Amino acid sequence: xxxxxxxxxxxxxxxxxxxxxxxxxxxxxxxxxxxxxxxxxxxxxxxxxxxxxxxxxxxxxxxxxxxxxxxxxxxxxxxxxxxxxxxxxxxxxxxxxxxxxxxxxxxxxxxxxxxxxxxxxxxxxxxxxxxxxxxxxxxxxxxxxxxxxxxxxxxxxxxxxxxxxxxxxxxxxxxxxxxxxxxxxxxxxxxxxxxxxxxxxxxxxxxxxxxxxxxxxxxxxxxxxxxxxxxxxxxxxxxxxxxxxxxxxxxxxxxxxxxxxxxxxxxxxxxxxxxxxxxxx
Amino acid sequence: xxxxxxxxxxxxxxxxxxxxxxxxxxxxxxxxxxxxxxxxxxxxxxxxxxxxxxxxxxxxxxxxxxxxxxxxxxxxxxxxxxxxxxxxxxxxxxxxxxxxxxxxxxxxxxxxxxxxxxxxxxxxxxxxxxxxxxxxxxxxxxxxxxxxxxxxxxxxxxxxxxxxxxxxxxxxxxxxxxxxxxxxxxxxxxxxxxxxxxxxxxxxxxxxxxxxxxxxxxxxxxxxxxxxxxxxxxxxxxxxxxxxxxxxxxxxxxxxxxxxxxxx
Numbered sequence: 001x002x003x004x005x006x007x008x009x010x011x012x013x014x015x016x017x018x019x020x021x022x023x024x025x026x027x028x029x030x031x032x033x034x035x036x037x038x039x040x041x042x043x044x045x046x047x048x049x050x051x052x053x054x055x056x057x058x059x060x061x062x063x064x065x066x067x068x069x070x071x072x073x074x075x076x077x078x079x080x081x082x083x084x085x086x087x088x089x090x091x092x093x094x095x096x097x098x099x100x101x102x103x104x105x106x107x108x109x110x111x112x113x114x115x116x117x118x119x120x121x122x123x124x125x126x127x128x129x130x131x132x133x134x135x136x137x138x139x140x141x142x143x144x145x146x147x148x149x150x151x152x153x154x155x156x157x158x159x160x161x162x163x164x165x166x167x168x169x170x171x172x173x174x175x176x177x178x179x180x181x182x183x184x185x186x187x188x189x190x191x192x193x194x195x196x197x198x199x200x201x202x203x204x205x206x207x208x209x210x211x212x213x214x215x216x217x218x219x220x221x222x223x224x225x226x227x228x229x230x231x232x233x234x235x236x237x238x239x240x241x242x243x244x245x246x247x248x249x250x251x252x253x254x255x256x257x258x259x260x261x262x263x264x265x266x267x268x269x270x271x272x273x274x275x276x277x278x279x280x281x
Numbered sequence: 282x283x284x285x286x287x288x289x290x291x292x293x294x295x296x297x298x299x300x301x302x303x304x305x306x307x308x309x310x311x312x313x314x315x316x317x318x319x320x321x322x323x324x325x326x327x328x329x330x331x332x333x334x335x336x337x338x339x340x341x342x343x344x345x346x347x348x349x350x351x352x353x354x355x356x357x358x359x360x361x362x363x364x365x366x367x368x369x370x371x372x373x374x375x376x377x378x379x380x381x382x383x384x385x386x387x388x389x390x391x392x393x394x395x396x397x398x399x400x401x402x403x404x405x406x407x408x409x410x411x412x413x414x415x416x417x418x419x420x421x422x423x424x425x426x427x428x429x430x431x432x433x434x435x436x437x438x439x440x441x442x443x444x445x446x447x448x449x450x451x452x453x454x455x456x457x458x459x460x461x462x463x464x465x466x467x468x469x470x471x472x473x474x475x476x477x478x479x480x481x482x483x484x485x486x487x488x489x490x491x492x493x494x495x496x497x498x499x500x501x502x503x504x505x506x507x508x509x510x511x512x513x514x515x516x517x518x519x520x521x522x523x524x525x526x527x528x529x530x531x532x533x534x535x536x537x538x539x540x541x542x543x544x545x
Binding site for chain 1: 462463464465467482486
């Protein structure tokens with residue numbers, strides 16, 4: 001069930017001296033089972049954009065369609081939309097509030113008015129999926145480590161079994177190992193459960209490795225939209241809007257300049273190594 | 282969600298009022314509050330109103346911005362006016378059942394309406410034109426003499442400035458938490474008073490946790506910079522009076538005298 005944003009504008013504090021145009025005529029389609037990455041400099045409108053996807057923010061003008069229906073129609077049930085489009089905010093661990101982790105993860109599905117058995121089954125699955133050690137399930141969320149809290153919080157959204165999972169910088173502040181584990185889980189969700197994943201990230205390496213499609217935001221405008229290969233080969237334009245390509249792209253570029261005819265659009269270090277090997281050997 | 286609250290907010294622009302010494306504005310606001318409470322005739326209120334209009338005009342803060350702050354207390358004003366209108370004893374000029382409007386009631390209601398409006402807009406001018414750091418500096422300086430009798434003036438001022446600084450941060454945090462819990466299907470809009478209060482828990486717990494976390498981080502950061510309180514502490518921007526501050530004091534004295542003369 002695709003999400004379609006049609007000429008969406010969003011203005012904060014309209015009509016005051018603090019007026020900010022956070023989204024400027026953004027049109028974007030997110031198809032089923034896609035892994036879409038959103039990149040952009042701080043303040044480019046990424047967070048505003050994703051908050052439109054589950055109807056938390058209402059566009060100043062333009063429309064948002066989920067499964068062909070306008071989500072801001074009067075009779076549209078936005079609560080059920082929030083079960084279908086799960087949104088994980090930045091630093092989601094700061095939203096934990098229950099006395100133990102398991103109850104906290106139950107909060108989302110409980111709000112969907114499911115039976116107790118179903119609620120607990122979903123919480124169980126979600127915590128398992130996020131790989132949170134079982135002995136931590138019934139301890140206070142505030143006793144967990146930062147990375148574990150993050151997993152518990154994401155499990156809280158996963159337990160609602162969304163069809164689309166939108167995450168705002170889920171890896172910020174995690175160590176490299178925690179980051180890789182989290183991204184692998186997300187990638188697995190997509191392949192195993194057929195979930196659509198929308199990921200906001202600052203890490204070009206992650207985007208290049210995991211995303212099918214990358215969307216680039218700058219000053220509220222959607223400026224680029226394409227496969228990671230297409231996007232990162234335009235690294236000169238990215239640099240102008242204070243972004244960059246993954247380090248491996250630059251290496252390939254240097255190699256080309258040195259006379260080796262390697263491809264630029266490699267996804268990660270392994271692929272680059274493969275490509276270089278092919279040329280040299 | 283909370284962007285409409287203007288009370289206690291600073292409005293960035295250039296004006297004489299913004300440049301005035303914070304102490305002048307504090308004393309001025311204090312005097313203004315007293316005069317508004319002393320006022321007991323329409324003439325006095327007209328003078329107070331004109332003075333406020335003059336101050337708003339030179340503050341370069343758009344009037345619409347000022348009145349938005351009034352919206353927040355509209356209910357309070359309406360209740361006060363209604364109670365005074367209907368419950369003041371005196372010469373009855375209109376009656377319906379237990380409700381009656383008296384001549385005295387109308388007078389008091391009008392005075393109350395003017396008093397509250399002038400009070401709120403008058404005091405919001407102070408925060409609209411003075412940055413929180415200037416405000417606490419001014420307060421610290423004015424209350425300085427109390428240090429001698431053992432009042433921890435600097436500490437109180439520091440706490441105030443920290444509290445003020447954290448209002449927007451906590452507002453933003455609240456907004457974020459509300460959104461995050463809404464995304465998890467939380468419902469804050471339906472149900473009776475009891476369920477609604479219970480539904481606030483998912484907001485309040487994270488908010489308190491984050492307030493404590495921020496407080497402890499800040500304390501640590503201050504200690505790491507060797508903060509030890511007021512004694513012997515110098516200021517980056519010490520307050521000193523200029524010519525315009527003297528002029529402002531003169532205007533204040535004239536205004537206060539006029540109000541006193543009218544009232545007595």
